[in-house]
Amino acid sequence: MQTSLYKQLIENNRNWVKQKLSLDENFFKKLAKGQQPPLLWIGCSDSRVPANELIGAQPGEVFVHRNIANMVIHTDMSMLSVLDYAVNVLKVKHIIVCGHYGCGGIKAAMGNQHVGIIDNWIRHIKDVYRYHHQELDLITEETKRFDRFVELNIVEQVCDLAKTSIVQSSWDNNQELSIHGWVYDVGSGLVKDLEVNFSNNDDLGDVYQLDFLK
Numbered sequence: 246m247q248t249s250l251y252k253q254l255i256e257n258n259r260n261w262v263k264q265k266l267s268l269d270e271n272f273f274k275k276l277a278k279g280q281q282p283p284l285l286w287i288g289c290s291d292s293r294v295p296a297n298e299l300i301g302a303q304p305g306e307v308f309v310h311r312n313i314a315n316m317v318i319h320t321d322m323s324m325l326s327v328l329d330y331a332v333n334v335l336k337v338k339h340i341i342v343c344g345h346y347g348c349g350g351i352k353a354a355m356g357n358q359h360v361g362i363i364d365n366w367i368r369h370i371k372d373v374y375r376y377h378h379q380e381l382d383l384i385t386e387e388t389k390r391f392d393r394f395v396e397l398n399i400v401e402q403v404c405d406l407a408k409t410s411i412v413q414s415s416w417d418n419n420q421e422l423s424i425h426g427w428v429y430d431v432g433s434g435l436v437k438d439l440e441v442n443f444s445n446n447d448d449l450g451d452v453y454q455l456d457f458l459k
């Protein structure tokens with residue numbers, strides 16, 4: 246069973262190449278020259294939230310980092326490396342943090358079940374609950390509380406993105422860079438802009454604002 250699935254993937258790839266070439270015979274030749282995507286996407290690893298597809302982006306149009314629950318964790322070298330490359334080399338103009346309703350990582354953070362090493366990742370999401378527990382604890386209906394927690398986590402990740410030295414430094418250099426938070430509804434396919442936008446570090450709490458030596 247698994248072998249046939251595996252073989253099918255290669256077959257699918259061949260068909261995809263044929264389809265792309267039928268529309269543009271130079272499609273891959275152009276891509277081979279390099280990339281200059283205008284956008285970095287930080288999303289959840291969830292298989293239902295395919296970054297390129299849901300925004301209609303073609304290969305070459307979006308730089309992507311995905312992890313469980315679209316987290317921006319300041320000691321995560323993988324996220325920092327993607328962010329650094331996107332901002333300082335590719336010079337992306339926009340970064341979108343996109344979470345989604347029904348996120349398993351957020352659901353786990355609401356509960357107390359020990360899962361494994363992932364508990365330590367989920368712990369960061371529990372911090373978001375703690376920051377917002379007054380609002381969240383007032384929502385008696387669990388599904389509504391879950392949805393709101395998903396949204397608040399996205400807002401916090403956008404704030405954490407703004408706090409990184411990489412993003413603040415780009416603003417200090419007058420680089421054009423806006424960061425945004427979106428929530429995706431897996432049941433409708435639609436995204437909603439949560440309208441948490443930053444474009445300079447004045448919007449951050451004083452303690453987070455970095456002064457850069459000239």
Ligand code: CO
Pocket residue numbers: 289290291313314315345347348349350351
């Ligand atoms: Co998720």
